[in-house]
Amino acid sequence: MKRRGMAIMMMRFGNPDGTGRILREEMKMKIRQKIVLSFTLTLILAILLVGSAALFVQERTVSAEFDDRTSTVTELIGHILLSDNTNGRSGEFLRELFGNDKSLEYAFVREPDGRISRVSGSLLHRNDGSRFVAEKTRTVGSAVVTVGFSRHDFNRRIILLRMQYVAITLLAVFLVLAVAALVSRLLMRPIEALLADFPVPWKSTGNGSRDEIEEISSSYRDIAERLRESFERIDSQNQEIRRYNEHLEELVADRVREVNRINSVLFKSNEVMLEELEMARRVQQGIIPTGDHFPKREEFSIGIEYRSMERIGGDLVDVIRIGKNGYGFLVADVSGHGIPAALIATMAKVAFSDSSGWNRNPADVFQSVNDELFGFIGDLGYYLTSFYAILNLETGVLEYASAGHHPAFLLKAGSEHIEKLTAAGSILGVFEKPRFVCGRIELLPGDRFLLYTDGIVEARSPDGELYGHDRLILGMEEGRGLEPQAFVEKIIRDVDAYTHDAPPDDDRALMAVEFIRAAKGASPHA
Numbered sequence: 406m407k408r409r410g411m412a413i414m415m416m417r418f419g420n421p422d423g424t425g426r427i428l429r430e431e432m433k434m435k436i437r438q439k440i441v442l443s444f445t446l447t448l449i450l451a452i453l454l455v456g457s458a459a460l461f462v463q464e465r466t467v468s469a470e471f472d473d474r475t476s477t478v479t480e481l482i483g484h485i486l487l488s489d490n491t492n493g494r495s496g497e498f499l500r501e502l503f504g505n506d507k508s509l510e511y512a513f514v515r516e517p518d519g520r521i522s523r524v525s526g527s528l529l530h531r532n533d534g535s536r537f538v539a540e541k542t543r544t545v546g547s548a549v550v551t552v553g554f555s556r557h558d559f560n561r562r563i564i565l566l567r568m569q570y571v572a573i574t575l576l577a578v579f580l581v582l583a584v585a586a587l588v589s590r591l592l593m594r595p596i597e598a599l600l601a602d603f604p605v606p607w608k609s610t611g612n613g614s615r616d617e618i619e620e621i622s623s624s625y626r627d628i629a630e631r632l633r634e635s636f637e638r639i640d641s642q643n644q645e646i647r648r649y650n651e652h653l654e655e656l657v658a659d660r661v662r663e664v665n666r667i668n669s670v671l672f673k674s675n676e677v678m679l680e681e682l683e684m685a686r687r688v689q690q691g692i693i694p695t696g697d698h699f700p701k702r703e704e705f706s707i708g709i710e711y712r713s714m715e716r717i718g719g720d721l722v723d724v725i726r727i728g729k730n731g732y733g734f735l736v737a738d739v740s741g742h743g744i745p746a747a748l749i750a751t752m753a754k755v756a757f758s759d760s761s762g763w764n765r766n767p768a769d770v771f772q773s774v775n776d777e778l779f780g781f782i783g784d785l786g787y788y789l790t791s792f793y794a795i796l797n798l799e800t801g802v803l804e805y806a807s808a809g810h811h812p813a814f815l816l817k818a819g820s821e822h823i824e825k826l827t828a829a830g831s832i833l834g835v836f837e838k839p840r841f842v843c844g845r846i847e848l849l850p851g852d853r854f855l856l857y858t859d860g861i862v863e864a865r866s867p868d869g870e871l872y873g874h875d876r877l878i879l880g881m882e883e884g885r886g887l888e889p890q891a892f893v894e895k896i897i898r899d900v901d902a903y904t905h906d907a908p909p910d911d912d913r914a915l916m917a918v919e920f921i922r923a924a925k926g927a928s929p930h931a
Contacts, residue, residue, distance in 0.1 A: 448581045479541040483550035484809045510553035704798045708889030710915045719746025720912035728763040730798040730924045736856040737791035767793040767806035768841040778834040789833040798924040818851025848920040860913035889917040
């Protein structure tokens with residue numbers, strides 16, 4: 406009977422020097438493996454998710470930078486190729502502007518009838534042909550400008566980002582394995598202590614005075630005592646966790662109060678910013694002439710319409726008095742929108758006013774304005790296009806110049822023909838020594854000219870089709886008999902109807918001037 410009880414206890418619990426110790430080691434190994442595996446897989450998955458998200462964001466950022474740059478350059482080249490300002494020397498002009506930019510592959514214009522003109526392909530660079538090329542197109546008027554850009558630098562940056570991602574991921578995996586081993590060691594300490602204290606029930610008395618029932622009872626009492634101590638430790642740990650949670654709730658409440666305070670400050674700051682924007686909008690409206698502020702002269706009549714896509718815009722319309730019988734008529738378009746564009750437009754207004762004077766033609770004024778703007782925005786990525794015309798009321802002579810802007814249109818009195826006024830010229834604020842050419846025409850009574858920004862001709866229908874120069878010319882013909890203010894209001898209504906009154910995606914500015922008669926017997930210098 407005693408021998409059979411010993412066998413049962415050894416099968417259940419093992420002896421102190423053999424099976425029990427082996428079972429304890431096996432239990433510790435299995436627990437440690439589960440801890441390491443769970444911890445490692447969790448951290449590696451988190452690293453992969455975070456790393457993939459970071460890589461995705463970085464690739465999108467690089468792609469956005471590439472798209473922004475190529476779009477800006479395409480717009481510049483489009484203005485150059487389509488402005489009729491290079492006198493057939495588009496390739497030479499492009500080499501002067503972009504000779505050091507190896508990312509440009511080619512540029513050409515496709516006319517509406519499918520004919521390709523103003524080709525400037527190899528005129529830019531002759532690359533080895535091994536680079537991938539990304540094309541950017543821009544519709545200007547009824548033509549399509551296509552520019553090819555090398556993706557070599559873009560692809561190299563993407564590959565470098567991915568190599569960095571792989572290297573960082575591998576390094577992180579090795580660090581996770583090391584941390585997992587350390588964490589498993591720390592977590593196994595209380596478990597090993599519990600297993601080491603777990604009693605081996607079989608104790609040999611040596612004299613056979615205690616039977617197996619008494620030995621089993623004693624062993625179970627020891628087990629119960631150990632379990633009680635373990636539960637007390639667990640209860641103590643639970644109390645500690647509850648105290649920590651209470652403290653954590655206090656910390657969370659403090660953080661919530663701090664966040665609410667910051668939100669309140671941000672809300673007040675936003676209100677102040679909105680008030681300042683409204684003030685800036687009113688100031689900008691004050692510097693753009695309206696019906697109440699038009700020059701009142703018998704020699705000409707004027708109409709102006711201006712609509713910004715945001716609270717404040719980057720387009721500029723102005724009438725500048727030059728002497729007694731001279732007036733300058735200005736439209737300008739600053740790249741971008743919002744506060745920066747509005748500030749540059751305000752700066753340009755002051756520069757044009759200071760630079761205009763009798764015996765100075767529009768090309769001279771552009772040179773002075775560019776000198777002033779280049780010192781402020783030459784390194785900021787902003788630029789300015791403009792059309793400026795100066796009318797001598799004594800002679801009826803209109804001098805004009807263009808800084809990379811859309812051409813003006815001239816409606817001759819008594820004629821159905823509409824003439825395009827163009828002049829060669831670079832954009833303002835980008836090049837230190839740009840070139841401008843001045844045009845000259847004599848107006849007759851009843852002649853009318855129209856200045857505008859690209860928000861008019863580049864307005865789109867719900868189908869994405871541009872309003873374009875052809876529709877603008879048609880609107881001018883239909884409104885020929887209207888007064889200048891009613892004339893520009895009619896064109897604005899046509900644009901709104903064409904876009905189905907959709908919110909504008911660019912600022913829109915129009916100015917029409919009708920020459921009525923020459924001034925009588927006054928000195929132009931007075």
